[in-house]
Structure formats: C-alpha cells, structure tokens
Amino acid sequence: MTSGVPAVFLDRDGVLIEDTGYPHLEDQLRLVPGAPEAVRQLNQLGFLCVIVTNQSGVARGLFSEDQMKAFNALIVRKFAAKGAVIGAVYACPFHSEGRVEAWIHPDHPDRKPNPGMILRAIAEHGIDPAKSFLIGDQPSDMEAARRAGVPGFRFEGGDLYAFVQDLLGH
Known part of the structure; x- marks a missing residue:
C-alpha cells in the first residue's frame, strides 16, 4: 500500500481564529x-x-x-492571501440541544469528541493518520483525535506559529 498524505487537523475557533462567541460575520x-x-x-513541510x-x-x-459555509470560505481566502493553504474544511452544524429541527441530533458522528470529520477527511483525501496530528484548544478536540487514531496537541492560546515550532522541534 502506498503511503498517504501527512495532514494537520486544525480546530477553527480558538486555534486559527479568535473565539469571539459563535463568529460568523466578516467583522x-x-x-x-x-x-x-x-x-x-x-x-x-508537505502537510495538508x-x-x-x-x-x-x-x-x-x-x-x-x-x-457558516461563507464564513469558512472567507477564512480560507484570508489565509490564502497570506500564502497559507487550507486544503479542506469540515464543519459539524449538529447539536443535541439545537433549536433548528434539521440540525438536532443526539450524538452526531461528526460532532467532536466523535471522530467523524477527521475520519472522513482521512478517507476523502488519502491522508496517512500515522504521519498526521491535530491541534485543538478543547478536551473534545483531543478526544476526537484519540478516537481517530491521531495524536492531538492542545493549543492554549498565544502565538500559533511559536506553538507549531515547538511541536516540530524547531
């Protein structure tokens, strides 16, 4: 079997963008x-x-x-404008205590701590879990990584570049 692509799974709010409380508008x-x-x-370094x-x-x-989709696309564009490529976005809009009927689910397989989004990305992009890892800011991120069989690293704020430098041993 050919080896797959190495990937870094990144939580969005609190890791890539500041968590301002359900951010969804450009401002x-x-x-x-x-x-x-x-x-x-x-x-x-070759990571997706x-x-x-x-x-x-x-x-x-x-x-x-x-x-939600438009805001995620905006994030991808903002990063691309700085020479940073986000190869894919997986978002889970489901919640057990939702108010919108279509999005209410007691325990959706994609909702972290469940590993659904990570597992789908692995399947859809030919990702090698053994060469991949996740960066998140919540215990649910770490649990989703564990369940998907990839290492998880907890980012607790500050400078993400410095955090990644430390992770990579630079």
Whole structure:
C-alpha cells in the first residue's frame, strides 16, 4: 500500500481564529497571532491543513448553514492571501440541544469528541493518520483525535506559529 498524505487537523475557533462567541460575520473574523505563518510552514513541510470545527451555532439558530459555509470560505481566502493553504474544511452544524429541527441530533458522528470529520477527511483525501496530528484548544478536540487514531496537541492560546515550532522541534 502506498503511503498517504501527512495532514494537520486544525480546530477553527480558538486555534486559527479568535473565539469571539459563535463568529460568523466578516467583522468577527480575527486571526490568532501566528496562525497564517503556522499554516504556511506546515504547507512547506508537505502537510495538508484541514479545518475540523464544531459549529453548533447553526443548530442553535444563531446563523444559517450558508452563513457558516461563507464564513469558512472567507477564512480560507484570508489565509490564502497570506500564502497559507487550507486544503479542506469540515464543519459539524449538529447539536443535541439545537433549536433548528434539521440540525438536532443526539450524538452526531461528526460532532467532536466523535471522530467523524477527521475520519472522513482521512478517507476523502488519502491522508496517512500515522504521519498526521491535530491541534485543538478543547478536551473534545483531543478526544476526537484519540478516537481517530491521531495524536492531538492542545493549543492554549498565544502565538500559533511559536506553538507549531515547538511541536516540530524547531
């Protein structure tokens, strides 16, 4: 079997962008310090960068699925403008306590701590889990990584580029 692509799974709110409380509008988009530089370096090292993000704001009726998709596309463009490529975005709009019927689910397989988004990305992009890892800021991120069979690293704020430098042993 040929070896797959190495990837870094990145949580969105609190890792790539500041968690301003269900951000979904352009004026709420603030990049975490060092985030574009971190993604750019990971790209240069051959990693596919994949966002995996719970977005319960859709289920809660705070914004629409289309608004969520547009905001994620905006994030990808903002990073691309800084030479940082995000290769794929997986977002889970489901939540057990949602208010929008279509998005209510008691325990959706994609909602972290479940590993669904990571496992789908692995399958859809030919990713090698043995060469991949996740960066998240919540215990649910670490649990999703564990369940998907990839190492998880907890980012607790600050400069993402410095965090990635430390992770890679640079």
